[in-house]
């Protein structure tokens with residue numbers, strides 16, 4: 104269905120937008136590096152420093168740079184612990200804890216590179232939020248939902264979120280004993296806000312085809328594109344080119360040896376690619392073939408996942424129910440934007456990576472092997488709708504029209520009461536944009552742009 108009308112309501116009076124409440128926890132605006140080092144205490148392999156390489160959108164002049172030197176050991180971890188805050192900070196579940204973070208391509212050698220923001224209350228109880236540190240070296244904004252904190256294994260399991268008095272960063276370097284390596288992060292502007300902080304660049308072009316698996320000459324080509332990511336159990340995933348396929352000749356075949364225990368999963372993850380957008384109205388479709396071998400052990404944790412990552416490494420997940428996972432028939436799965444949950448903190452206009460994952464089960468189960476197929480992951484995007492926006496120009500209002508279709512006639516109409524409309528002008532689009540100046544002599548004016556049929 105094509106939509107032919109667009110409505111813009113312009114209020115010419117003074118608007119009083121309410122600014123979000125922002126509580127700054129740490130902005131690293133220290134006068135000297137010595138002052139920073141008096142406040143932030145590092146572990147043995149972490150070297151903090153004061154840096155002026157701040158993010159383009161940062162309000163201050165300095166940030167904290169931390170050089171890490173990860174030794175060769177399992178679960179290599181370094182920490183930087185901040186000072187006791189002058190005033191305890193309260194973090195409500197619906198608020199966001201945000202900070203700026205610059206990662207490092209050096210982390211790409213790591214098998215586990217999560218960074219955690221720890222919070223401590225006045226009694227010393229603690230909790231944390233975590234994510235994979237970005238492997239790019241651009242500044243990113245990290246938004247954690249206030250209520251989404253987790254207790255690490257060594258925590259008491261309780262925390263007074265109204266009395267947060269200290270923060271710390273924990274940076275993992277590896278899970279396995281990797282060769283020693285060094286990496287650097289920058290952090291800045293740790294704050295609590297009612298709204299997530301976003302500074303997304305303009306959206307990239309949509310990507311119609313995620314993968315139809317037709318272009319891989321052999322298993323090796325497929326495996327050099329995708330990399331494996333498995334649950335921490337000794338689960339093993341083997342990817343190969345599967346035939347026959349419901350689309351073309353080839354599908355993705357995943358043979359997963361699920362380890363015994365709980366929450367066992369295997370996945371393949373694409374490399375980081377040119378950014379692409381997933382417009383809000385778009386629908387992702389794919390074909391999936393499960394394995395009835397799992398029928399006897401299936402529970403709420405038996406899911407197919409399709410996840411996308413933005414440039415900051417933030418992830419959005421579609422998670423199926425068990426039905427397609429235990430069906431040995433092909434299922435067509437349709438995923439709308441809502442199926443990815445809350446994406447307000449994810450730059451859906453600039454996604455760079457996806458992951459295809461099958462989780463075996465949630466309860467304790469013995470080991471089991473199963474085979475899955477995936478094919479024809481693509482995105483359908485609705486017709487691009489024209490956009491009407493307004494800007495002030497020399498005391499007048501300039502109406503900007505974008506995403507027009509060249510050669511089509513549009514009526515620009517105006518109303519002060521949303522009932523009686525008069526035609527301001529008729530525009531024959533000669534490109535995908537047009538603009539029109541109108542006088543700002545009314546308190547309220549509503550405009551609509553109507554395609555003439």
Ligand SMILES: [Ca+2]
Nearest residue numbers: 130131163165
């Ligand atoms: Ca700063």
Ligand SMILES: [Ca+2]
Nearest residue numbers: 315350351353
């Ligand atoms: Ca195919």
